[in-house]
Amino acid sequence: MDNMIRSLPKAELHIHIEGSLEPEMMFALAERNGVRLPYRSVEEARAAYAFSDLQSFLDLYYEGARVLMEEADFFDLTAAYLKRAHSDGVRHAEIFFDPQTHTDRGVPFAAVVSGIHAAQAAAAEESGISSKLIMCFLRDLSVDSALQTLQQALPYREWIVAVGLDSAEVGHPPEKFAAVFEAALKKGFLSVAHAGEEGPPEYIRQALDLLHVSRIDHGVRCLEDPELVDRLRAERVPLTVCPLSNVKLRVFKTLAEHNLKRLLDAGLCVTVNSDDPAYFGGYVAENLRAIRKTLHLTEDDIRALARNSFEASFLSEEEKQRYVDEIERFEGSRDCGSR
Numbered sequence: 272m273d274n275m276i277r278s279l280p281k282a283e284l285h286i287h288i289e290g291s292l293e294p295e296m297m298f299a300l301a302e303r304n305g306v307r308l309p310y311r312s313v314e315e316a317r318a319a320y321a322f323s324d325l326q327s328f329l330d331l332y333y334e335g336a337r338v339l340m341e342e343a344d345f346f347d348l349t350a351a352y353l354k355r356a357h358s359d360g361v362r363h364a365e366i367f368f369d370p371q372t373h374t375d376r377g378v379p380f381a382a383v384v385s386g387i388h389a390a391q392a393a394a395a396e397e398s399g400i401s402s403k404l405i406m407c408f409l410r411d412l413s414v415d416s417a418l419q420t421l422q423q424a425l426p427y428r429e430w431i432v433a434v435g436l437d438s439a440e441v442g443h444p445p446e447k448f449a450a451v452f453e454a455a456l457k458k459g460f461l462s463v464a465h466a467g468e469e470g471p472p473e474y475i476r477q478a479l480d481l482l483h484v485s486r487i488d489h490g491v492r493c494l495e496d497p498e499l500v501d502r503l504r505a506e507r508v509p510l511t512v513c514p515l516s517n518v519k520l521r522v523f524k525t526l527a528e529h530n531l532k533r534l535l536d537a538g539l540c541v542t543v544n545s546d547d548p549a550y551f552g553g554y555v556a557e558n559l560r561a562i563r564k565t566l567h568l569t570e571d572d573i574r575a576l577a578r579n580s581f582e583a584s585f586l587s588e589e590e591k592q593r594y595v596d597e598i599e600r601f602e603g604s605r606d607c608g609s610r
């Protein structure tokens with residue numbers, strides 16, 4: 272079954288590129304760029320990755336991102352992620368980046384987006400993995416800062432498919448960014464937003480009604496609101512769920528208590544993703560492997576998650592159908608041993 276999980280075609284729709292910065296690369300880039308790190312070794316960095324909530328993670332995540340200075344650094348980071356994702360059977364990735372984390376330190380927007388874009392093109396050429404880019408606004412920063420960031424992105428409109436909303440959720444409801452998303456939608460960007468990770472179901476409603484999102488990132492708290500669940504099912508709004516992240520950030524105490532199976536059983540379009548794999552201890556196949564075992568998912572559940580990942584993506588209807596057909600034809604447990 273683990274081999275089946277790895278070889279099944281899948282899309283990853285919730286991955287923060289800065290969250291794929293493995294400690295080894297963090298040390299290499301710190302050396303290359305003359306940045307001091309608060310850790311003496313890779314092991315010490317990994318040992319520090321014990322979080323009590325989202326904010327305690329974000330503090331280390333932003334600290335780690337300081338080593339990313341040059342276009343080449345963003346290239347290396349993205350190339351490493353896409354290579355790793357490809358080895359997990361990811362055929363298509365929709366990648367978040369947080370420009371404000373870098374522009375606020377004086378790194379030019381152009382360096383960030385050009386490095387990432389060049390790595391996307393190189394990976395497509397080398398392995399065939401396709402990818403799209405989603406620009407996230409940091410919701411704990413001001414609306415003005417988000418609007419400025421949107422302006423900076425306009426020359427790169429063709430490289431960025433959608434805008435998103437991330438960082439510290441509670442106290443920064445989607446409604447704060449309604450005008451920013453309206454401006455982005457007018458410019459032709461699609462939209463997504465983190466909502467219902469630590470924040471209440473009301474934030475999910477706001478993301479749908481005020482930000483007009485195509486999908487909800489996390490969204491696991493929707494189960495607290497049965498009417499909202501009915502709406503998510505009826506409108507087939509995808510949720511990009513990140514099981515290992517949710518346990519690391521204590522949204523759920525243990526993986527056994529995770530509500531992913533209940534979300535699936537409620538008929539929702541659930542997808543499985545890694546969020547910040549360098550910090551949470553697993554890329555997408557590891558997330559699938561862990562939930563399959565702990566939540567007792569069937570092979571049909573795993574196939575449904577893979578189908579959902581393409582259905583929820585920003586690929587064209589033809590591309591989606593091609594992957595769904597491939598999943599349909601995919602030989603699962605019958606030849607597990609030979610894969």
Ligand code: ADE
Binds near residue numbers: 290332438439440468
């Ligand atoms: N930025 C990176 N990972 C995040 C998460 N899980 N929630 C909100 N913002 C994030």
Ligand code: ZN
Binds near residue numbers: 285287
């Ligand atoms: Zn996230």
